[in-house]
Amino acid sequence: MVFDPTNNPTSQYYKDASDLELRNFYAAKASINTNFTIPSIPPTIPMVYDDTVARFGKNTAEMAISHFQGVIQSFFVGLVGAKRILEIGTFTGSSAICFASALKRNGVKGGPDANGNKPVICLDISEKFAQIARDNFKEAAVEDFIEIIVGDANESLASLKGQQFDVIFIDADKISYTAYYDAAIDNKMLAKGGLFIVDNTALKPAIQLIDCSVPLPEDKLPEDGRGDDYEAYKYLGRPIHEFNEYIRQDPRCEAIMLPIFTGVTLLRMLDNN
Ligand SMILES: C[S@@+](CC[C@H](N)C(=O)[O-])C[C@H]1O[C@@H](n2cnc3c(N)ncnc32)[C@H](O)[C@@H]1O
Numbered sequence: 001m002v003f004d005p006t007n008n009p010t011s012q013y014y015k016d017a018s019d020l021e022l023r024n025f026y027a028a029k030a031s032i033n034t035n036f037t038i039p040s041i042p043p044t045i046p047m048v049y050d051d052t053v054a055r056f057g058k059n060t061a062e063m064a065i066s067h068f069q070g071v072i073q074s075f076f077v078g079l080v081g082a083k084r085i086l087e088i089g090t091f092t093g094s095s096a097i098c099f100a101s102a103l104k105r106n107g108v109k110g111g112p113d114a115n116g117n118k119p120v121i122c123l124d125i126s127e128k129f130a131q132i133a134r135d136n137f138k139e140a141a142v143e144d145f146i147e148i149i150v151g152d153a154n155e156s157l158a159s160l161k162g163q164q165f166d167v168i169f170i171d172a173d174k175i176s177y178t179a180y181y182d183a184a185i186d187n188k189m190l191a192k193g194g195l196f197i198v199d200n201t202a203l204k205p206a207i208q209l210i211d212c213s214v215p216l217p218e219d220k221l222p223e224d225g226r227g228d229d230y231e232a233y234k235y236l237g238r239p240i241h242e243f244n245e246y247i248r249q250d251p252r253c254e255a256i257m258l259p260i261f262t263g264v265t266l267l268r269m270l271d272n273n
Pocket of ligand 1: 090129151
């Protein structure tokens with residue numbers, strides 16, 4: 001069930017919702033003060049979602065972060081005092097708009113810096129999504145804060161070598177999560193005190209691999225029979241699980257997975273890395 005913290009639930013919602021759903025709803029309500037008046041979440045965010053649903057349907061629109069996730073991520077941008085953000089996977093722009101607005105609260109000004117770079121750099125492979133995102137940035141009055149590099153993020157990341165970011169948000173194709181993380185670390189792209197936010201790290205196909213001691217099967221679904229979609233497992237579950245295992249064993253970092261939405265991992269580098 002999708003909950004919308006801008007609307008009050010019906011009595012039917014209360015009747016049908018699980019405790020977890022009700023808790024999510026209550027937490028969202030408690031965190032978003034009346035109707036998006038907190039400065040970090042611009043009022044255009046619900047409109048971006050509605051427009052995305054109208055263009056691509058509800059299933060595809062679900063790729064965007066929810067309003068409440070935008071609030072939470074904005075909080076972390078404030079917490080680390082971020083000045084520059086790298087987003088890998090932008091879609092129609094919801095998360096980028098939240099990031100830009102949170103940077104404004106940190107006192108960051110729009111426009112290119114001395115090196116010609118705007119405060120938020122977004123990477124997306126799709127020119128179609130990028131164009132819609134640019135329009136949404138204008139609508140939210142954050143176009144001076146965000147630039148999009150269109151192309152495979154694996155290549156775009158290499159072109160950004162030498163730049164540093166206080167927050168790196170990984171939310172593109174799941175198969176490349178480990179490669180994105182490695183590229184960012186190898187190129188020293190996370191500034192000291194910075195934070196990785198990694199989305200969808202507990203997607204259902206990854207949870208199928210809950211027993212971390214079982215070797216990952218190459219050609220069959222996990223034997224518990226819970227999986228009904230081998231493609232989802234192979235291209236989402238398996239690479240996400242491998243990423244989770246990779247960072248769990250990485251002595252350079254400290255990471256925690258928050259069991260919210262479809263799993264959000266927060267990761268920081270330890271001091272000597
Ligand atoms: C989950 S969506 C991002 C959602 C976005 N953060 C938001 O909140 O609206 C994933 C995006 O990653 C992009 N993508 C997929 N593969 C990619 C790749 N290899 N390089 C760059 N972007 C990619 C897709 O085009 C899609 O827009």
